[in-house]
Amino acid sequence: MAESVILKNVTKKYRMYESKGQQLADLIFPGKKGSTFNAIEDISFAVEEGDVVGLVGINGSGKSTLSNIIGGLIPASSGEVDVKGDVNVIAIKSGLNNALTGAENIEFKCLLMGYTKEKIAEVMPEIIEFSELGDFIYQPVKQYSSGMKSKLGFAISVTANPDVLIIDEALSVGDQTFTDKSLAKMMEYKKQGKTIFFVSHNLSQVRNFCTKIAWIEGGRLREYGPTNIVMRNYTAFLKDYNQLSPKQQKKFRDDLAKQRKHK
Numbered sequence: 001m002a003e004s005v006i007l008k009n010v011t012k013k014y015r016m017y018e019s020k021g022q023q024l025a026d027l028i029f030p031g032k033k034g035s036t037f038n039a040i041e042d043i044s045f046a047v048e049e050g051d052v053v054g055l056v057g058i059n060g061s062g063k064s065t066l067s068n069i070i071g072g073l074i075p076a077s078s079g080e081v082d083v084k085g086d087v088n089v090i091a092i093k094s095g096l097n098n099a100l101t102g103a104e105n106i107e108f109k110c111l112l113m114g115y116t117k118e119k120i121a122e123v124m125p126e127i128i129e130f131s132e133l134g135d136f137i138y139q140p141v142k143q144y145s146s147g148m149k150s151k152l153g154f155a156i157s158v159t160a161n162p163d164v165l166i167i168d169e170a171l172s173v174g175d176q177t178f179t180d181k182s183l184a185k186m187m188e189y190k191k192q193g194k195t196i197f198f199v200s201h202n203l204s205q206v207r208n209f210c211t212k213i214a215w216i217e218g219g220r221l222r223e224y225g226p227t228n229i230v231m232r233n234y235t236a237f238l239k240d241y242n243q244l245s246p247k248q249q250k251k252f253r254d255d256l257a258k259q260r261k262h263k
């Protein structure tokens with residue numbers, strides 16, 4: 001199978017300030033105030049067409065940052081990101097305009113994808129049907145629950161039929177019927193040789209649906225490989241981590257964060 005996504009030494013740095021004053025001073029006199037935090041650090045791996053890659057890691061490890069970089073929503077600070085074909089991200093954390101209704105969001109997203117008015121009129125009923133939102137589609141998205149937002153995001157992306165689909169926690173908030181329907185759609189995509197990234201804390205879904213796993217820890221790629229191997233190592237790590245007291249877990253995360261901070 002051909003490679004569809006290639007990441008080479010991808011790093012994402014954010015500037016961190018110790019105070020509001022320092023942030024303001026940096027805006028007025030840009031310089032080296034504050035420190036940098038590597039949300040993602042030197043990540044390299046390649047994914048093949050037909051792969052479903054589970055992105056796993058504890059909170060704050062960098063899964064969403066990496067997904068958003070692959071999805072073209074945010075730029076990397078350095079490194080190379082090569083994605084063959086169209087890419088679409090479905091995330092609970094981003095993607096929809098809260099001030100617009102569901103139907104207006106569909107129209108907006110379709111316009112961004114370059115659809116004509118006629119094409120939008122053609123796909124609109126399909127998207128509404130897949131979303132199962134009924135008349136709520138004419139309500140502003142700010143009135144939606146996270147499950148409803150996820151349904152709308154998933155329905156739009158499925159109709160967009162991208163070559164690379166990124167699902168960031170979007171299936172963890174819907175009801176079981178919708179999740180099953182979405183997972184079935186994901187499998188259909190996989191059979192068509194498309195590439196899927198699946199960010200999830202639901203390890204049984206990752207085990208059942210992913211061909212490979214990228215385990216992110218402290219912004220770095222700790223392990224990448226076949227699901228059975230990486231899952232065995234990741235669950236062993238989680239077992240140890242979950243045995244730590246909340247204070248010890250915090251220390252573990254703080255120590256990792258310290259390694260990501262640079263003056």
Ligand SMILES: Nc1ncnc2c1ncn2[C@@H]1O[C@H](COP(=O)(O)OP(=O)(O)OP(=O)(O)O)[C@@H](O)[C@H]1O
Nearest residue numbers: 014037038039057058059060061062063064065066
């Ligand atoms: N815009 C930003 N500015 C500064 N730091 C950021 C920004 N976005 C993310 N980060 C930091 O980068 C790290 C990785 O965040 P990210 O959301 O990618 O983690 P995650 O693995 O998706 O976490 P979770 O499982 O909790 O959703 C976190 O420490 C976060 O605080």
